[in-house]
Amino acid sequence: MEFRLSIRRAMLLAGTVGTLTVYPAVAQQQPAPGAAPAPAPAPAAQAPALNPQPLPPGSPLIGRPNTEAAMKLAPVAPPPIPSSADKLAQVPGKLKLQKGFHVELYAGNVPNARSMRQGDKGTVFVGSRLQDKVHYITEKDGKRDVKVLVSGLYRPNGLAIKDGTLYIAELSQVSKIEKVEDNLDKSPKPTVIYSDLPKDEAHGWKFIGIGPDNKIYVPVGQPCNNCIPSDQHGQIRRINLDGSGAEVIARGVRNTVGFDWHPVSKELYFTDNGRDWASEDVPEDELNRITKVGQHFGSPYCYQGDFLDPEFGWGHSCAEFEKPVLKTGPHSASLGMRFYTGGNFPAKYKNAIFIARHGSWNRSKKFGGDILAVFLNKDGTVKSTEVFISGFLGPDNNYIGRPADVLFTKDGSMLISDDYNGAIWRVSYGNQKSASAR
Amino acid sequence: MRTFLAALLLGALATGANALTYDEKLPACLSCHGEKGISETPEVPSLAGMPAEFTLIQLFLFRQGTRKIEIMNDLAKDMTDDDLRKFSDYFAKLAPPKASGEAADPQIAARAQAVIQANHCNSCHNPDFSGRDQMPRLAAQREDYLLKALRDYKSGQRPGYDATMDEVIRPVTEPDIVDLAHYLARLK
Numbered sequence: 001m002e003f004r005l006s007i008r009r010a011m012l013l014a015g016t017v018g019t020l021t022v023y024p025a026v027a028q029q030q031p032a033p034g035a036a037p038a039p040a041p042a043p044a045a046q047a048p049a050l051n052p053q054p055l056p057p058g059s060p061l062i063g064r065p066n067t068e069a070a071m072k073l074a075p076v077a078p079p080p081i082p083s084s085a086d087k088l089a090q091v092p093g094k095l096k097l098q099k100g101f102h103v104e105l106y107a108g109n110v111p112n113a114r115s116m117r118q119g120d121k122g123t124v125f126v127g128s129r130l131q132d133k134v135h136y137i138t139e140k141d142g143k144r145d146v147k148v149l150v151s152g153l154y155r156p157n158g159l160a161i162k163d164g165t166l167y168i169a170e171l172s173q174v175s176k177i178e179k180v181e182d183n184l185d186k187s188p189k190p191t192v193i194y195s196d197l198p199k200d201e202a203h204g205w206k207f208i209g210i211g212p213d214n215k216i217y218v219p220v221g222q223p224c225n226n227c228i229p230s231d232q233h234g235q236i237r238r239i240n241l242d243g244s245g246a247e248v249i250a251r252g253v254r255n256t257v258g259f260d261w262h263p264v265s266k267e268l269y270f271t272d273n274g275r276d277w278a279s280e281d282v283p284e285d286e287l288n289r290i291t292k293v294g295q296h297f298g299s300p301y302c303y304q305g306d307f308l309d310p311e312f313g314w315g316h317s318c319a320e321f322e323k324p325v326l327k328t329g330p331h332s333a334s335l336g337m338r339f340y341t342g343g344n345f346p347a348k349y350k351n352a353i354f355i356a357r358h359g360s361w362n363r364s365k366k367f368g369g370d371i372l373a374v375f376l377n378k379d380g381t382v383k384s385t386e387v388f389i390s391g392f393l394g395p396d397n398n399y400i401g402r403p404a405d406v407l408f409t410k411d412g413s414m415l416i417s418d419d420y421n422g423a424i425w426r427v428s429y430g431n432q433k434s435a436s437a438r
Numbered sequence: 439m440r441t442f443l444a445a446l447l448l449g450a451l452a453t454g455a456n457a458l459t460y461d462e463k464l465p466a467c468l469s470c471h472g473e474k475g476i477s478e479t480p481e482v483p484s485l486a487g488m489p490a491e492f493t494l495i496q497l498f499l500f501r502q503g504t505r506k507i508e509i510m511n512d513l514a515k516d517m518t519d520d521d522l523r524k525f526s527d528y529f530a531k532l533a534p535p536k537a538s539g540e541a542a543d544p545q546i547a548a549r550a551q552a553v554i555q556a557n558h559c560n561s562c563h564n565p566d567f568s569g570r571d572q573m574p575r576l577a578a579q580r581e582d583y584l585l586k587a588l589r590d591y592k593s594g595q596r597p598g599y600d601a602t603m604d605e606v607i608r609p610v611t612e613p614d615i616v617d618l619a620h621y622l623a624r625l626k
Contacts, residue, residue, distance in 0.1 A: 061605055071558045077572055077600040079491065080498040081519045 058202030063277040082422025095391040106426035113417040116407040117161040158208035169206040172197040193243030203255040221255035226275040254299035258336040271334040276362040285334040286324035331360035332368035336405025344412025356403035369393030457516040475532040487534025493526035537578040542624040550621030581623035588615040
C-alpha cells in the first residue's frame with residue numbers, strides 16, 4: 001500500500017503524467033483517506049465552505065499564494081503522444097538561431113524524449129521521464145529508425161555511456177547494459193548496480209554522467225519545492241562503475257538535471273533549479289561549479305547565491321554557501337547541459353557550455369524554452385552568455401516545444417531533445433547535410 | 439441501452455478483423471455520444487466542440503487502461519496515435535451543444551458562481567466554460583455526466599492526466615458538486 005500511495009503522490013506531484021508504469025497502480029488503488037466523499041451537505045443558501053485538505057507531500061502547489069494570478073499557475077502538462085509530422089514540420093521555421101546555423105528534425109516519435117547519449121558506434125540513446133522506455137536511434141543508408149531498447153522502467157530519465165556499457169538511472173536505481181550496441185535488437189535486460197536511493201517522486205528523476213574519474217555521478221534532489229532535506233537528499237553523489245563506493249560530493253543542490261565536466265580543467269559544472277512560489281522573478285536558476293568535494297550550494301537556505309530563503313534563510317547568511325557562476329533566469333528550468341568540444345561550430349563556441357532551458361511554469365509571463373550558450377574565462381568563471389536558439393516559447397506565452405537536453409554527436413552537430421513534442425532536433429553549422437528523419 | 443447496442447455493434451465488428459479502422463469505429467462512437475456529438479445517453483458526455491487536446495488525452499488514458507470504462511477501453515485499446523488525433527479532431531469540429539429548456543435556479547446559480555470564484559474554475563475552463571487545450575468544455579454538458587465526472591475526480595476514481603483536477607477538487611464538497619453540475623449544464 002505504501003508503494004501505491006507513493007505512486008499516487010507521483011502523479012499529483014509530477015504534474016505531468018503519461019506513463020504506463022504510473023497509471024495502472026493508481027487505477028487499482030483505493031481512494032486515499034483524504035479523498036473520501038465529502039460529509040453532510042451544507043445549508044443551502046450559504047457560501048461554499050472551504051476546508052482545503054492538505055496537499056500530498058512534494059506537491060508543486062504547496063506554498064502557492066491564494067491569489068488569482070498565482071492560482072493560474074501549475075506545471076505544464078505535455079501532450080501524451082508525440083506530435084504528428086505536420087505539427088513538427090511547423091517548428092523549425094519558428095525557431096530563431098544564430099547566423100549560419102540550421103535546425104532540422106532529427107527524429108520524431110520519441111515519446112517524452114529527455115536525456116541523450118551517443119554510443120561509440122553512433123547509436124543515440126534517449127531516456128524518458130514519463131514513459132517507461134529507453135529508445136535508441138540508428139542511422140542506415142540515409143534513414144533513421146527509432147526503436148525501443150528497454151521497457152518497463154520507472155522514470156528512466158538519466159543515461160550515461162562508457163566503454164560500450166549503457167547506464168540507466170530510474171527514479172531510485174541505476175542499472176547497466178553491457179555491450180549495448182551489439183545487442184540493440186535483443187531486448188537486453190538491465191542489471192541493477194545501485195539502489196541505495198530515496199524513492200521520492202518530487203525531483204526523483206535523474207540525470208547521470210560519468211566523470212573523468214570514471215565514476216558515475218548521481219544526483220538526489222530535494223523531495224519538495226522548499227524544505228529542509230534529509231542527509232540523503234539535496235546532493236550529488238558519485239559511485240564506482242559497479243555501484244560501490246558511494247560518496248556525497250556536493251550538498252545544497254535543490255534539483256540538478258544536467259551536468260558536464262570542463263574539457264580542460266575537468267571541473268564539474270551543473271545546473272540547479274531554484275525554488276518556486278517565492279516570487280515571479282526571484283530566485284533564478286543556477287549554473288554551479290564544484291571546485292572541491294563537499295561544497296554546499298545553498299539550498300534551501302540561500303538560492304541564486306544572494307537570496308536568503310524567506311523561510312529557511314533565517315539565522316543564515318548567503319556567505320556560508322558556494323555562489324553560482326551564473327544565474328540562468330527565473331523558473332527557467334535549466335536542465336541538460338554539455339560543453340562543446342567538436343569541430344563543426346565556429347571557434348568561439350569551443351569549450352562553451354550549452355544549456356537546455358526547458359522553460360518556466362511558475363511564472364505568469366513564461367521564461368526560457370531556449371538554448372543558452374555560456375562562454376567561460378580561463379579561470380572557469382563566466383565571461384558572457386548568448387541565447388543560442390530561442391522560439392520554443394512562442395509570443396503567445398505558449399510552448400511549441402521544450403528543450404530537455406543537448407548532445408553533441410560525433411559529426412560535431414548538436415541534438416536537442418524535446419519532451420513536449422516527443423522529438424529530437426539537429427542543429428548544424430554551414431550547409432551540412434544529414435540523413436532524413438523517418 | 440445505447441451503450442449496450444454499441445457494445446453489440448463493436449462485438450460484431452471486432453470478431454471480423456483484428457483492428458477496426460477509424461471509419462469502422464466512428465459509428466460506435468456516435469451511437470452513444472450522439473449523431474452530432476451531442477449525447478442523449480445517461481452519463482455519457484457530449485463531445486461536440488470539445489478541445490481536441492482534451493479528447494485526445496482521454497482516448498490516450500482509455501487506451502492505456504488508466505481511465506477505466508470498459509467499453510471505452512475496448513474501443514481505444516488498438517487505436518493508433520493517428521486514430522487518437524483523428525477522433526479528437528472530428529469532435530472538436532462539430533458545433534458545441536447549446537443549453538435549452540429552463541434556466542438554472544437562481545439560488546443554485548449564485549452558489550455555483552461562488553464555488554467557481556473560490557476555486558478559479560474559469561481560469562482554466564475559460565470564463566464562458568468553452569474549455570481550451572486539455573481543459574474540457576463544460577458549458578451545456580449533460581448534468582448527469584458532470585456529476586459523475588466531478589464525483590469521480592473527488593473520490594480518486596478518475597485519475598487526472600495531470601495533478602490539477604485532483605488538487606483543485608479537494609476543497610469542493612458534494613453539495614458544491616451538485617450546484618456546479620446544475621449550473622454548468624444550463625449555461626447558455
